[in-house]
Amino acid sequence: MTENDAEATEDAAEDAEAEEEPDGLQDGDFVRLSYTARETQNDGLVDTTSQEVAEEEGVDEEEQTFEPRIIVLGEGHLFPPVEADIKGKEEGDEGSVTVPAAEAFGEKDSDQVRTVSSDKIPEDERYPGAHVNVDGEHGHVEAIIGGRARVDFNHALAGHDIEYEYEILDVVEDRLERAKGLVNAFLDIDLEMWLETDEVEEETYVSPGDDEDADEDDEDEGHFETETVEKESLYIEATPQLTMNQQWMMGKQQIAQQLIDRLGIDRVVVQETIDGMGGGPMGGMMGGMGGGGGDIEDALEDADVDADELVEELEDDA
Structure with missing residues (x-):
């Protein structure tokens, strides 16, 4: 050639x-x-x-x-x-x-239109068009006749x-913007997020024969070694809106995996922040309980109770 x-x-x-x-x-x-x-x-x-x-x-x-x-x-x-x-x-x-x-939303299925006892529907929802939950299924009432109700359990837009x-x-290229968009697509809520590179300690198993530092005369049975590695992390601020979201509770592992795969990051960290309560009643109570005998003696003194007499009474009762 x-x-x-x-x-x-x-x-x-x-x-x-x-x-x-x-x-x-x-x-x-x-x-x-x-x-x-x-x-x-x-x-x-x-x-x-x-x-x-x-x-x-x-x-x-x-x-x-x-x-x-x-x-x-x-x-x-x-x-x-x-x-x-x-x-x-x-x-x-x-x-x-x-x-x-x-x-x-699928074709309309006539088998999903069923007659149920009206007792299964709250009184204030017993009218045509009401959206109801019956035995765990969502539907809308078509008619109420006596003690019976005809309920359509098809999706409201089935057949349309x-x-x-x-x-x-x-086209979105920014990775943080991508993360927010992906979470919003799953959960329809806006959350505070940020990307950080963290140093994380990780245990790695060294199998027999792979330890280059081992002496030739020593029998290598395998062991774990701790090393510090860098991991790129997506931090998500855990709000009540997130923690109580049913889709998040049921599928957070799958959502996190999507974020890891699509963003090319190492992990997702959901971070909860709890603010201090200050010097409220609980703080005072805990301080009194952990503050030794001085506070107890002061309290007895304020109540005009003789501590020695109280101890003697307790011993007699025992």
Whole structure:
């Protein structure tokens, strides 16, 4: 093979490699989106990141924050057809996609509409349209007839196609911003977070024959050695909102693992801060209990009790 042939082969390989790399956004990319989702049957609002849309629709804003959201493509943060439509696009692109009911909240299942005793429903919720929990299942009341209630246990949006209109605002590269976006996608709460590199002591097992410092005459049975290593840590401030969050309680291990894998960090540290109570009643009580006999004698003196007589009475009773 001549030198020209070798160069041509190398160029062809590079071109083929370039062709194999997909263009645009792909799985694993952190993307900031603004979007509004509506069910197509009645044009009812399902979800939005827009404060303006929320106000127009009269959505209760007390417990919700309406702002662009960070999602990770390929992690199921949006319905698959929406993610598929986003892949390959670029920052600044817009799109619209309709998610069929079967790929959204499922088709409506007639077997999930059941008649139950109205005694299982609180009195103030015995009316059509009320959202109720019966035997651990969530549903809404369709009708109340005598002592019976017909309850639909399907998702409220089952059988509805969902239309998404979205705009790709930017690709998120900052790792701390990625962490906040990922946690928010799981828990929908904002938390204080920061990244630090810590020195941590770690025990490492040295197997037989791997100890380079061991004497040849000594029998190496394996042992543990302590070494100081650096670990990059994501710190999360534990607030009551976090510790009482059901999704966090049930899936914190999985959420932490996602953060470790997606951010390339070593560990997640959930940190709880407890402020001092100052010199309140409990502080005084604990001080009295641990302060020796002086405080007890002073208390007896204030109560006009003779300590020696009290001891004698206790001994007589014993």
